[in-house]
Amino acid sequence: MGKLGNLGARLHHGEIGYDFVKNRKLWYGISILITITAIVGLSVRGLHMGIEFQGGAVFTTPKNMSASVSQAETYAEDASGHDAIVQKLGDGSLRIQIAGTDTGQSDKIKEQLSEDLDTPADGINADLVGPSWGEQIANKAWQGLGIFMVLVVIYLAIAFEWRMAVAAFVALIHDITITVGVYALVGFEVTPGTVIGLLTILGYSLYDTVVVFDSLKEQTRDITKQTRWTYSEIANRSINSTLVRSINTTVVALLPVAGLLFIGGGVLGAGMLNDISLSLFVGLAAGAYSSIFIATPLVADLKEAEPRMKALKKRVLAKRAQGAAKGEPEPATAGGAPYAEQEPDDAAPAVVGPRDQPVSRNRGRGRPSGKRR
Secondary structure, eight states: OHHHHHHHHHHHTTSSOOOTTTTHHHHHHHHHHHHHHHHHHHHHTOOEEOHHHHOEEEEEOOSSOOSOHHHHHHHHHHHHSSOEEEEEOTTSOEEEEEESOOHHHHHHHHHHHHHHTTSOGGGSEEEEEOHHHHHHHHHHHHHHHHHHHHHHHHHHHHHTOHHHHHHHHHHHHHHHHHHHHHHHHHTOEEOHHHHHHHHHHHHHHHHHHHHHHHHHHHHTTTGGGOSSOOHHHHHHHHHHHTHHHHHHHHHHHHHHHHIIIIIIIIISOOTHHHHHHHHHHHHHHHHHHHIIIIIHHHHHHHHTTSHHHHHHHHHHHHHHHHHHHTTOOOOOSSSSOOGGGSOOTTOOOOOBOTTSOBOOTTTTTTSOSSOOO
């Protein structure tokens, strides 16, 4: 942890760094490829909607059933003629979900399951779920998502500027698209828990993005009054200065979610945990990626399209060309301290005395004028 803290301090002070903004075309290409894959998966395979959205019946057997999950799944599919999802609960009972069934079919399926599972019919609890309930949840989720997006854009436009609001909006759409596409490719069931997970990841994604934007806003204050750095170079320093913080935040958030997904859902077989944990896991990872590789480089592209930033870039490059002609070393573009922490361009050189001792500007102050006696 000491090494990581030292690395974070060196990144924050600009002693080391990686040029994320310079390689932005590579990150854009990777994101476009991942997004296209997600869209193709969504178009070809589609989403596996849960029973809450399709409607159907849910059967719960008595405790300590001897039948295995695979056996119960076979029995349910034979009795209903539809695909069935079977989960073994902690008390040994089985939860059997069958989509597309009505009340009449539900009674017949219940009788058949009681015979196949060798259990009394009155011991099997049957619940019918209508598709209208899931449709209402989906509509409310879309409404909430739309309101959230509008408020985010308005807030960022006021707190920062409209270019940062646009970049954050693109990053959020990027994260949602990838998460939904992964659900389609993996084939996990989409339930109300999935919707909750999708809405939750938006906050995490926005948090990482705002942290970088806040640092960028602070470091680019009065940027046009200097000729040392371009906007893209300072944007890159903002990413590097908050990089370790973003990584730590993401890792801490991913660890419990990974426990739910891989241990709870995979090892222990608690399939219901997969609904929310997969959306959280993919969304958190995508949010951390987009805040570093998408949002900030996109802001740099939008800002450097401004006439005053173009003029600043010309002045910076012209000054560097003059320095190179004089044999002066070029400033680092990935490391180095931000321009606000460095000496201004018009700083006067220090005055040095005969013995290389700095001459104090306070020399002679407090003494009476005139010749010394």
